[in-house]
Amino acid sequence: MKHRSHSEQHSGKRPRVPAAAASTSTSPQDGMEDKTPSNPRELTQNPLKKIWMPCKNGLPEKHISQRKVCMTNCPTLIVTVGLPARGKTYISKKLTRYLNWIGVPTREFNVGQYRREFVKIYKSFEFFRPDNEEGLKIRRQCASAALNDVRQYLTEEGGQVAVFDATNTTRERRETIIQFAEQNGFKVFFVESVCEDPDVIQENIVQVKLSSPDYANCNTEEAVEDFLKRIKCYENSYETLDEVLDRDLSYIKIMDVGQRYMVNRVLDHIQSRIVYYLMNIHITPRSIYLCRHGESELNVNGRIGGDSGLTPRGKAFGKKLSQFLETQGISDLKVWTSQMKRTIQTAEALNVPYEQWKVLNEIDAGVCEEMMYEEIQDHYPLEFALRDQDKYRYRYPKGESYEDLVQRLEPVIMELERQENVLVVCHQAVMRCLLAYFLDKTAEELPYLKCPLHTVLKLTPVAYGCKVESISLNVESVNTHRERPEVGITTHTNTHRYTQ
C-alpha cells in the first residue's frame, strides 16, 4: 500500500517519453482543458504498428498516447548498495536485462569497470584500504565519471533507467548521488544486498571473482585470500540503509539472497515492477528447456499460424523428446505448453503432467493466419514489406506484433524466474521472445533468432549470464526460419519470396 505524503503528489506532470516513442502531444497543456469545444482531430492508423493516431491533412501528428503504461514521469537512477560479493552486479545485470526486454531503455554503469580502465593493472587489496589516499581519489573520480555517463544516458540518449552499480556503502557517498540525481531531475531507488552467510559469499567469489580481470594472474587461493581482505576494507565504514535514518529514501533491502526484504517508499510504477521482479528471482541452480512443438501439418505446407496437429515426424520428435528428458535426469521438471494442439500433442508424448498457458500461444497473424508467405506477398505486399522493415514492431492486421508478444509473455518470464527446472514447449515467435530475454538480445535481433523445429535449447544460468546448449534430436523437419531480407520497400515478389 502506498503512503502518499503531500510532496509525492505530482501536479499534472507530463509523462516522459523515451526517445523511441513520439514526442509530446500538441494538445492543450496538462490540466488546462480548452474552454472552447474544439473539433476532435481526425485519426489515422499507423501502417506498421496499426496504432490509431491523430492526424492533420492526412499526416500523423506526434502523440504521446502510445505506451501501454507510463512507467515513470522522470528517469530513474537505481543505486546498488552492499559489501563486495553480495550480488550487486548480478542484480544490476539481471535487472537491466529484464527492463530492456519489457521495453524500458536501461543501462548499467559498473564503477569497478571504470576503475579497471583507469588503473589498468590491479595489484592487490591495498588499493581499497580506507587509508589509501591515492586509491580513494581514483575511486571518487571513477564514480564521478560513471555518474557523468549516467547523466548523458538519461538526459540525452533517451535512457529511462540507469543502474549505478558500486558498493555505495557510506551514507556520505549515497548523499552525493542523491544530490546529483536531484540536480538532474532523476528519481533514486536504492537496491541493497545484505548477506552474512559465508557459504554464499564463498560461492559468489568462486563463480564471478576468480575469473575477474583483477585476478587474471593469480591462482585460486591467492585470489580468494586477497578478495576477502578487500571485503574487509569496506566493513568498518559500511552504513547499511537504516529504517530510521533513511526513512525518506526509496529502497529495497534484500537480505540473505531473498529470504527477507525490506521495502521502503515505492514511488511509482517502475519501482513497483522492479521490486516485484527482485522478489521473484533466485539463485538456486536449475535449467530451463525451450523447444517448439513437433513439426505440424501447416508447417510442411509452408503455412503460418493456425492450430494444426503434428505430422508423423512431429510425433517422432515427441518420443525423442521424452527419451531426451529421461537421460537428463531432471528432478521435479515442470512442463508448460500453449493451448494450441501441436504443443499439447508434443507434451502428451512425455507422459508427465503439464500446464497449458494461453499466453504461450503463437503470435496471432491476424488476416494472414494460415497463409503461405507467397500468399501474403500476393494479397498484402505492402504489409509484407512493412514487416521486413521492422519485424519487431510490425503488427499483423487484426493480429499481433513481437512487441505485443513480449508484453503478453511477461508473466511467463516472471513465473520462470520463480520456478526451477522447467520445459517450455511453445512456438517459433514465442520461443524467440523468451530466448531474447535469457540471452539479452535486442529488439532488432529478436525476430531473427534461430529456433528450428526438433531442437531443444537448454539454458543454464552461469555467473552473470546464461549458458546455452543446443540439442538437435535428429528428427527431420522443414525449416521455418525466414532470414532478414534486403531492406527496401518493394513489391517485387522475388525479393521477398520465402525459401524453404
Added chain:
Amino acid sequence: MRGSCRSRNTRDRAVCMTNCPTLIVTVGLPARGKTYISKKLTRYLNWIGVPTKEFNVGQYRRECLKIYKSFEFFRPDNEEGLKIRRQCALAALNDVRQYLSVEGGQVAVFDATNTTRERRGTIVKFAEQNGFKVFFVESVCEDPDVIAQNIVQVKLDSPDYIDCNTEEAIEDFMKRIKCYESSYQPLDEVLDRDLSYIKIIDVGCRFLVNRVLDHVQSRIVYYLMNIHITPRSIYLCRHGESDLNIKGRIGGDSALSARGKEYAKCLRKFIQEQNITDLKVWTSQMKRTIQTAESLGVPYEQWKSLNEIDAGVCEEMMYEEIQEHYPLEFALRDQDKYRYRYPKGESYEDLVQRLEPVIMELERQENVLVVCHQAVMRCLLAYFLDKTADELPYLKCPLHTVLKLTPMAYGCKVESVYLGVDSVNTHRDRPENVRAQRTTEDALLTVPAHL
C-alpha cells in the same frame, strides 16, 4: 471467480497457484485495516480466479454474543470473554477447514487480531495438521490520524455501536484497542524468521517481507504493495456509439457514429464539471475509444489490453448471423457465457487474465477515466463491485453512461451518470432456452433492436 470452484485439474489453469490450500492470517491491533485488507484481497483473488473466502472472527463473536455491551468484553482479565473469543476462533477455523478441504476453496483469509504468538502458534499447528500453507499479513500503524479516520469510516457503523453516539463509540473503541496493546507481540524478525509473512507498516510506507514460498503468496505481496487508501475516483465508460453498434454487429474496429461523437462532447463537459485533479485517461487501441478520448482534449494512454473481447470467427457479425452460421456455438455461449471462448477468439475468463495488469495499475493510480468496451467494462466493474463469474457477463454497461466508482469503507460507491445522448442498446440478456436444439426464435429472443 466466486461461485465457480474449479476442479483441481492443473492442466486448465494458467498457472498452478499453489500445491495446497493457503491460509492467510491477519495480525494487528484493532483499527489497523485488517478487515479492509482481508475483503480487498479476497475480492482480488476471486476475480483472478482463485476461490477465496474470508472468515471474520468478529462476525462469529457477534453471532455468539448477540449484543455488544462495551470494551469490557475484551479485557485481558475477562475469563468469560476470553473463553467465548477462543470458541469463536475455533468455530471460524473449523469453517476454514471445511472450505479448503471439502468445498474446493483455494485460499482462506482468517481475519482476527491474532496479536499473540501463542494464538498464531495454534493456527500454525491447525494449518500443519490439515496440509495448509500459512501466510501472515500484519498491519502496523501508530499514526493517530489514520486510526481515528479508520474508526470513523468503519467502526461507527459497526453493529457493535448501533446504539451509541459518535463520542461514546470512539471512546469505547479506544479502550478496546488498549485491551490488546499490552499483550501484542508483533511479528519479529528473529523469533518469527521461519514464518512466511508480510508486515505492512504505516499504511504501505514500508514493508517487511519474509519467506515468500510460492506463486500465490508472491501475487498477494505484489497486490498488497500496490494498493493505497488515498481518496480518489475511477470513471468507467464505453466508447461513444459506433457505426457497427448501430448495425447490431459485434467487435470490429469502426468509427463513432454522429451520436457517438455527440457523446464524446458531453463526456468532455462532464469531466470538466467534475473538476478532477490530475485525471489520467486510458483508452484501448481501437478507433472508437480513441476517437472518444480525442474529444476530451487531454493526454491519454492507449492500452492494447483494454481492447474489446476478440470474437474470433464471429467478429463483425450480427447475433442473427451467429445463430445462422454457428447455432451450436451460440447456444454454448448462453450456457456459460463466462467461460465460453469464441472459435479463434477469447472468453470473458481470458479477458480477466489480460486485464489484470490494468486492475493493478488502477490500484496504484488515483483519479482515472477508462474509456473501453462492453465486455471489458463488465470485467473491470465485476472486480470493483465483487461480482461473481456468473453475474459478470450480464452486468449492464450501456453506451453513453459513465460509472463513477468511489472506494468507501469496505466497498465501492457507484454513481451511474447517463449523459443524455441516445444510443442503441447493446445488452443481450440470457435467453431462457439455452439448449443446442432450440429454435432460432428462442435463440434470438433477447437480441436488442438494431438497424
